[in-house]
Amino acid sequence: MIDFQKYIISEKASIKDALVTLNKLSGDVLTLFVIDKNGCMTGTLTDGDIRRKLVEGYTLEEKVVNAMHTDFRYVEDNNVDVEKIKAFREAGIILLPTLDTGRHIVRVYNLKKRRSILPFDAVLMAGGKGERLRPLTEHTPKPLLKVGGKAIIDYNVDRLISFGVEHISVTVNYLKEQLESHFEEPREGIQVKCVREPAFLGTMGSLKFVNTFHNDVVLVMNSDLFTNIDYEYFYLSFVNCGADVLAAAIPYTVNIPYGVFDLEESAIKGIEEKPAYDYYVNAGIYLIKRELLDQIPDNTYYDATDLIKKLATDGYKVVRFPLTGYWIDIGKHEDYKRVQELVEHL
Secondary structure (H helix, E strand, O other): OOOOOOHEEOOOOEEHHHHHHHHOOOOOOOEEEEOOOOOOEEEEHHHHHEEEEHOOOOOOOOOOOHOOOOOOOOOOOOOOOHHHHHOOOOOOOEEEEEEEOEEEEEEEOOOOOOOOOOOEEEEEEEEOOOHHOOOOOOOOHHHEEEEEOOEEHHHHHHHHHHHHOOOOOEEOOOOOOHHHHHHOOHHHOOOOEEEEEEOOOOOHHHHOOOOOOOOOOEEEEEOEEEEEOOOHHHHHHHHHHOEEEEEEEEEEEEEOOOEEEEEEEEEEEEEOOOOOEEEEEEEEEEEEEEEHHOOOOOOOOOHHHHHHHHHHHHOOOOOEEEOOOOOOEEHHHHHHHHHHHEEEOO
């Protein structure tokens, strides 16, 4: 979301006025949004549009309404169509306005700076003690440990913001004051909210203390992950498969360095030399319908795996999302070292 007033021009303005306004945008996106006397958007105008009209014989005194496009692209406020946004981005649209029901501009997104506009809230779990990383975490919460000069949690927060997520909460407990201080100031206009859990309540138990959700879908993830997950693809998969819960999963292969007997009771029927078994393991990133969070018990230690087991047992649609790209759960010293090495090459 950006300050869009500099892109606004009135229908009453002349082409010369538009050129003056565009000149002030030098180095920026050379697009103007035309509004009528009631502030309603009626068209778009680019420097290319003006050049073509001048070649046709238009004068600088002509009104911009005679040069603007009226079939402009936009999205509706509170009714975000992610597939449409994806198509706009792929078609080369850069500035994308959001309009309310009266066609007033509510906000404008730069699709070169925002990978998408995703209609879900995000909650990052940052309350753990990080005991396996001691002594690094004796005086610093694990999410604030630096990777390439940047806090681990900031990679996740900044990536969410880059996908247009505007409502982000961080649940805190251990050394919570440091995390609260870290997120005091907004970043790119987004205020990250810290939510205190009164006790260690697991990866889902602390969600009960998030007072307000703004969307019908909530992303829950561990804050100490290092990943380049495509949140747009993740969300569209959630919608398109009609999931109640979509859980990101990492392929994991177990290699057995020995021959494995094929047994029928005690009888050996065959032997498989050094087999490899492929599994999908939990990546700690979930999209969940907001209404299902009501099933998390109050003031009880409750992990994401507890909720997933319950929902699957109760017949809800719980689906796996194979995660491609890189993913590291920074739980041990060797993980932390591996991330430090990886970030040097990104």
